[in-house]
Amino acid sequence: MNKIMYLEFERCIGCRACLAACRECGDHEGTERNYVDYVDFMESRQTFPMMCMHCKDPACARVCPANAIQITEEGVVLSASEEKCIGCRNCTFGCPFGIPKFDFDQNKMYKCDMCYDRSKHDIAPMCASVCPSDAIRFIDYDEMQTLRRRRTQLNLVEGRKPSEQDKWQYVPEFFGVYTD
Amino acid sequence: MQQLERSFYSKASMYSFFVVTILIFTMWIGTGQFAHVDMMLFGYLIGSIVFALGITGRMVSWSLRPATQQILKRSFQNLRTRSHKQRNIRAVLKTAFDNIILQKFIFKRGVYRGMAHWLLAWGCIGSFAITFGLTFGWMHFSLIDPETYQIVVMGVPTIKMAADGLFAELVYNGLNITAMMVLIGVTMALIRRTTSPDAKVTQRVEFDLLPLYVLLAVTGTGLVLTLSYKFLGGFMHPQLSLLHQVTVVLFLVYFPFGKLFHLPIRPLAAGVPMNYRETVDTRPCRSCGEIYSTDEQIIDVKGILAAQQFDLQLADGSYLSDYCPACRRKMRVMKQMNLEQPPKDPYAPVETMSGIQPPGFGRRRTSGEKEDYHE
Amino acid sequence: MSDYVVKEGTKNLQRAGEKLITTHCSYCGMQCGMHIRVSEKTGKIKGVEPRYDWPVTLGKLCPKGVTAYQQIDHPDRIKRPLIKKNGAFVESSWEEALHVIKDNVTRLQQESGPDAMSVFGGVSMTNEKCYLVGKYARAVLGTRFIDYNGRFCMSSAAGGFLKTFGMDRGSTLPWTELEHSDCFLMAGSNTAECHPTSIQMFWKARDRGASMIVIDPRETPTARIADVHLDLLPGTDSALANGLLHLIIKEGYVDEAYVEERCANFEELKAQTALFTPAYTSKITGVSEEKIIRAAHLYGRAQKSVVMFARGAEQQSKGVDNVTLYSALALLRGQIGKFASGVATFTGQGNGQGGREHGQKSDLLPGYRKITDPEAVKHISGVWGIEPEAMPKPGVSAFEMFDEIQNGAIRGMHVICSNPAVSAPNVEYVWDSLKKLDFLVVNDFFLSETAEFADVVLPAVSWAEDEGTTTNLEGRVIRIRKAVEPLHESKPDWQILKEIAQVLGKGYLFPYEKAEDIFNEFRLATKGGKADYYGITYERIDRENGVFWPCPSLDHPGTPTVFKGRFETPDGKAVLPSVPWQEPGEVPSEEFPLRLTTGRVVYHYLSGNQTRRIDFLRDQCPYPYVEMHPALASRYGIQDKEMAEITTPRSSMTVEVKLTKATREDILFIPYHWGKELSVNKLTNACLDPTSRMPEFKVCAAKIRRITKKEGVSHE
Incomplete structure (x- = not known):
């Protein structure tokens, strides 16, 4: 897999098709693993989609006492393996981005696995497939780099220069699984 | 203790040494100074010792992970705390009963899965108990009179029973009963694994299916063996016996290193409610005030992260784990969209990176575009 | 693998x-x-x-x-025909249901003439079915009372297009070209929520630097991204469009050559719009002058622009005027018939485009032929195999049918693929009318609010249990395929109509074995008409990713862009409108000081009969709510998430309050997808557009009152 999940929050129209689509994916057992929220409905209708970054060194796996969170060879961070998960919820508090979900009934954590059955064949995950606004995209590494570059240039045109402290704010969210 | 530890390469080696020593010692007692050692079971003995070494090594390295250590420390601390001792012990016992004995949480994933797992788990544990008991000579049967058997445990005579009584039948067939449980469980699990498309998504043949096949081989050969001496007059008994022994030894050697290793770490789950969920969540999110966790757990999580050099502290000194998951997501977005700082002019539109941000209703937009039509 | x-x-x-x-x-x-x-x-x-x-x-x-x-396989599906006996539905056999229908239809028509029966169609079904509904009403029942729910949806756009261009195709350009446009002017369309998958085209164009002008009282997710958001008062579209036309002319953005060659009536338009200075426009619409000027310049300067509108501008008593005025913006800029530019309406229903071309409208025959045109009647009678004299005269529009029920002219009704008990305005009047009917048959696959009034409910199939074609909002004819055989005892609508025709002794008119037979017949029926489908076949649709009508012959490639050379008016010129300012049918008064507007949410479709039954969608938005500005709420002492009672001259309802600054300070907004007590259409005004007979869903006068905790009203 050499594809990137690329998020552009501004494009989101808040339709939550990604949530509905997430439920459709194999192995998701009819539960959604991603999020769409309003930034602040009182102020504006800006919504944002949110999903797992699939960190290379995931904090969720590091705080798991049972060592239950596995990473596939492609780099996809899977849900806690059911046989090991002891249901402590450490991962939901350790994750810097607030991603893992917890099912109290079944006593296990579940999270985005980038629709592993699709993405391992380079087919876009369900959320990225259906997202009508392209807020969530599943694109090539090179395309991601082009998009980032364009965004940075756009900001420069508008007279805002990134400094060492905040340069990462000048690129939209990108994450996913790629080989260096 | 530290001095003792220095005599070994590692903690794992130290514990392995003790485990083997204890095993040999108990065997020495159980078999009356090796008087009752059953040479037929020698292969099993070797397998069991390797099994014990493997488990010890894996358990030690597992418990040394910062996350595991933290929760173990928390668990023992809580069990020792005088003030809540009773409550804590009750919590542990209740969880152990629901979670391990009944395995309620798996039944919630589906009755079929629950049944399969319960049969598998208790079949395996039962078989282990009987196998180890016999191979290490911890227990054996002795004939007191032609009508009566006695079970000798650790050289101490215990229950007497009629040789052809119902209880005796149950005891003799203990391994057959547990084997049947495993066989049914394994078959159910294999059917699910091969037919459910959901299960197939992330399963790995080696990891998820191999243990099932190994278990199938062990129970299969074991039951055929029983069949052979009970009903077929010992047909091919020596060969079958060897075959069974080979599968069991393989199984024992494989156990600590594959998926089945989750068995010895499961008991940790018994500590979770006591540590973190004994009462309801009490800790409010630093930003929105929503109750999302307990102080103890957040302290633990912060500790574990710090131990592994995860720097998740924010500029204001708070940590990301001080916020509820929803707020953490929002923070990431607001950072990205430059919505965090309070605006200089509260009535002005939000100044953002891309110029296509929420302008605020009914206000002019501040994109970089020039308004040149007035010229 | x-x-x-x-x-x-x-x-x-x-x-x-x-x-x-x-x-x-x-x-x-x-x-x-x-x-x-x-x-x-x-x-x-x-x-x-x-x-x-x-x-x-x-x-x-x-x-x-x-x-x-x-x-499709939903537990709420109607499994067998239902007959109402002693006020309760009883499952019965098809034979019995057909028998009841035959008896009642024959009785009513013998007593009060063929027009005693009426048909209320819908366009969320395939072209084949829509065509057959028209034929069923006119050739089998022989009634003049047939109309369809497009009157609550597309008829203003249709009326406006016919008036301006002489032909009604929802979009003059294929939508795959939209991403190449330079400017979008969108009026009354919450695109992001109502046609979410089209947003990708606009966003792609935005990536290229296209500008966007959104005309909407609320800052919808679409307006949020716009360069200029013209936050007009509901019901003032015609003033705003006139104001924009005024500026386009004044600032010299008019494509003189194009207007000279291809448009009529320019001088009248010029004279009429002269009045609409930014100051005057701003006074009527409540939009700041500065924003109107900015929008006019943005639009006027764009090389390739598309003017788009939807129900916000159309569902008004001046819907047709609004459509002609907005279309005039594109005409003055010379945009129609060119690449990546033109005019388009966002068709609401699945087959809103196709369904209105095939003779479900009270005055139209298949192929967009006028029923008042003897030639058209002759052609269609020939295809149908009836005498031209037997062709009924034009009927009345959808909402007026309920008046006819009250007058006693209509005594029986067959509702097919529609739910007017939710989607019509002033529904309490509609409920009363439905109760007054002597006989009501409803085809549906879920028991809709309308079906609950029925004497006989026939189980139709969902869309995935039948073959057919639909025409999407571009005018592209596409294939719908059968995924499963009809579930339970349900049958496709065309088969139900065929069986009714058979029991009424007109089976020879419906000799169809499969949906494609109907398609082939209506290809003939549309041949030579404005909406000509003759050259389209199932096989071509598959091969060519759909075919755009008009497509008059098998070797014709279809017409993705229409009006390239000429318009379909008699003289080939587009007719520019000249429309003076006129208030909506109901304006705020002392008693009802606010404007109420209605609309949609992304999770629900039309009357919600389908989407309210789907767990995910219902969980996202289970109840209607009133959306208002906190400044307005504080005037009435209302807090977020409290309950409030909204009252209009017709009725009142209680809903939860949702506050947001992303809306005008003087309006209330309620989504309309719910039935019975939760239906906002109890409040809406049935003031009809003089041409399209479209009710004014989007504007009425209202007042609001906080419900105290003591009164204890909540949805749960």
Whole structure:
């Protein structure tokens, strides 16, 4: 897999098709693993989609006492393996981005696995497939780099220069699984 | 203790040494100074010792992970705390009963899965108990009179029973009963694994299916063996016996290193409610005030992260784990969209990176575009 | 492992033991491409798979589309015909139901003439079915009272297009070109929520630097991104459009040559708009002068621009005027008939475009032929095999049918694919009318609010249980495929109509064995008409990714862009409007000081009969709410999430309050997808447009009152 999940929050129209689509994916057992929220409905209708970054060194796996969170060879961070998960919820508090979900009934954590059955064949995950606004995209590494570059240039045109402290704010969210 | 530890390469080696020593010692007692050692079971003995070494090594390295250590420390601390001792012990016992004995949480994933797992788990544990008991000579049967058997445990005579009584039948067939449980469980699990498309998504043949096949081989050969001496007059008994022994030894050697290793770490789950969920969540999110966790757990999580050099502290000194998951997501977005700082002019539109941000209703937009039509 | 199917170069996840049925969504006019996953062994519906190779939507789906398959094998489906006995529905056999229908229809028509029966159609069904509904009403029942729910949806756009261009095709350009446009002027369209999958085209154009002007009282997710958001008062579209036309003319943005050659009536328009200075426009519409000027310049300067509008501008008593005025913006700029520019309306219903061309309208015959035109009557009578004299005269529009019920002219009704008990304005009047009917038959696959009034309910099939074609909002004719055989004892609408025709002794008029037979007949029926489908076949649709009408012959490539050379008016010139300012049918008064407007949410489709039954969608938005500005709320002492009572001269309802600054300070907004006590259409005004007979859903006068905790009203 050499594809990137690329998020552009501004494009989101808040339709939550990604949530509905997430439920459709194999192995998701009819539960959604991603999020769409309003930034602040009182102020504006800006919504944002949110999903797992699939960190290379995931904090969720590091705080798991049972060592239950596995990473596939492609780099996809899977849900806690059911046989090991002891249901402590450490991962939901350790994750810097607030991603893992917890099912109290079944006593296990579940999270985005980038629709592993699709993405391992380079087919876009369900959320990225259906997202009508392209807020969530599943694109090539090179395309991601082009998009980032364009965004940075756009900001420069508008007279805002990134400094060492905040340069990462000048690129939209990108994450996913790629080989260096 | 530290001095003792220095005599070994590692903690794992130290514990392995003790485990083997204890095993040999108990065997020495159980078999009356090796008087009752059953040479037929020698292969099993070797397998069991390797099994014990493997488990010890894996358990030690597992418990040394910062996350595991933290929760173990928390668990023992809580069990020792005088003030809540009773409550804590009750919590542990209740969880152990629901979670391990009944395995309620798996039944919630589906009755079929629950049944399969319960049969598998208790079949395996039962078989282990009987196998180890016999191979290490911890227990054996002795004939007191032609009508009566006695079970000798650790050289101490215990229950007497009629040789052809119902209880005796149950005891003799203990391994057959547990084997049947495993066989049914394994078959159910294999059917699910091969037919459910959901299960197939992330399963790995080696990891998820191999243990099932190994278990199938062990129970299969074991039951055929029983069949052979009970009903077929010992047909091919020596060969079958060897075959069974080979599968069991393989199984024992494989156990600590594959998926089945989750068995010895499961008991940790018994500590979770006591540590973190004994009462309801009490800790409010630093930003929105929503109750999302307990102080103890957040302290633990912060500790574990710090131990592994995860720097998740924010500029204001708070940590990301001080916020509820929803707020953490929002923070990431607001950072990205430059919505965090309070605006200089509260009535002005939000100044953002891309110029296509929420302008605020009914206000002019501040994109970089020039308004040149007035010229 | 899995094989990949579908078109070459497209990867789809093909699970073992499943096949993918290539079809389109059941809901709105976007008709997004999708595959339905079906188990090869059991034939059961397994789920949905995106259709990446569909050129219009590229696999994108909205939440309704993703969950659309869940309505097929839904526990709420009507399994067998229902007959009302002593006030309760009893499951019965098809024979018995048909017998009851035959008896009642014959009785009513003998007592009060053929017009005692009426047909209320809908356009969320295939072209084949829409065509047959018209034929059923006129040739089998012989009634002049036939109309359809497009009167609550598309008829203003249709009326405006006919008036201006002489032909009604919802979009003058294919939507795949939209991403190449430079400017969008969108009026009364919450695109992001109502046609979510089209947003990709606008966003792509935005990436290229296209500008966007959004005309909407609320700052919708679409308006949020706009360069200029013209936050007008509901019901003032015609003033705003006149104001923009004024500026386009004044600032010299008019394409003189184009207007000279291809448009009529320019001088009248010029004279009329002269009055609408920015100051005057601003006074009427409540939009700041500065924003109007900015919008006019942005629009006037764009090389390729598209003017788009939807129900916000159309569902008014001046809907047709609004459409002609907005279309005039495109005409003055010389945009129609060119690449990536033109005029388009966002068709609401799945087959809103196709359904209105095939003779479900009270005054139209298939192929957009006028029923008052003797030539057209002759042609259609020939295709149908009836005497031209037997062709009924024009009837009345959808809402006026309820007046006819009250007058006693209509005594029986057959509702097909519609739910007027929710979607009509002033529904309490509609409920009363439905109760007054002597005999009501409803075809549906869920028991809708309308069906609850029925004497006989016939179980129809969902969209995935029948073959057929629809025409999407571009005018592209596409294929809908059968994924499963009809469930339980349900039957496709065309088969139901055929069986009714048979029991009424007119079976010879409906000699169809499959949907394609009907398609081939109506190809003939439309031949030579304005909406000419003659050259379109099922096989061509598959091969060519759909075919755009008009397509008069088998070797005709179809017409993606219309009006390239001439318009369809008698002299080939587009007619520019001249419309003076006129208030909406109801304006705020002392008693009712606020304006109430209604609309949609992304999770629900029309009357909600389908989407309210789907778990995911219902969970996202279970109840209607009133959306208002906190400044307005504080005047009435209302807090967020409290309950409030909204009252209009017709009725009142209680809903939860949702506060947001992203709306005008002087309006209330309530989504309309719920029935009975939760229906905002109890409050809406049935003031009809003089041409299109479209009710004014979007504007009425209202007042609001806080409900105290003591009164204890809540939805739960």
